[in-house]
Amino acid sequence: MEGLTPEALQHVATYFQALAEPMRLRLLNELRTGERNVGELAEAAGTSMANVSRHLSFLTQRGMVERETRGTAAYYRIADPAVYKLCDIVCGSIARVHERQALGAAAFARAGRRRSK
Numbered sequence: 001m002e003g004l005t006p007e008a009l010q011h012v013a014t015y016f017q018a019l020a021e022p023m024r025l026r027l028l029n030e031l032r033t034g035e036r037n038v039g040e041l042a043e044a045a046g047t048s049m050a051n052v053s054r055h056l057s058f059l060t061q062r063g064m065v066e067r068e069t070r071g072t073a074a075y076y077r078i079a080d081p082a083v084y085k086l087c088d089i090v091c092g093s094i095a096r097v098h099e100r101q102a103l104g105a106a107a108f109a110r111a112g113r114r115r116s117k
Contacts, residue, residue: 018062019087023047024055028083031065035077 001012018024023045030036030044038056042049056076059065066079078084 015062018059018064019083021055021058023051024059025087027052027055027059028064028078028087031076031078032084035068035075037073037075039073041076 001009004012019028026045027041030041036044038049038052041056042052045052056065056067060067060076063079064083065076068075068077
């Protein structure tokens with residue numbers, strides 16, 4: 001991010017905003033295996049087609065997914081697979097933080113048990 005203009009930083013923030021909603025992350029994850037229509041995504045996500053359409057519209061506006069109409073159905077696919085690299089990096093980082101926290105909590109629990117003996 002070094003050297004980015006305020007305008008460029010706003011674009012970066014908008015990109016991350018799209019990833020700040022669990023349902024949108026779920027939809028992106030569903031699209032990892034290939035294109036799907038709104039009905040398929042709604043069923044997989046366990047939510048309404050209207051809710052899925054709203055989130056897909058948001059992701060389309062941010063350039064993360066592409067929409068293609070075939071007959072009466074709209075199909076969505078990932079526009080930039082780099083989003084998965086980013087998500088994998090963030091998920092790995094979060095997993096490491098949780099692991100360290102769990103190890104720290106376990107150490108405190110062991111210390112507490114030793115003191116109570």
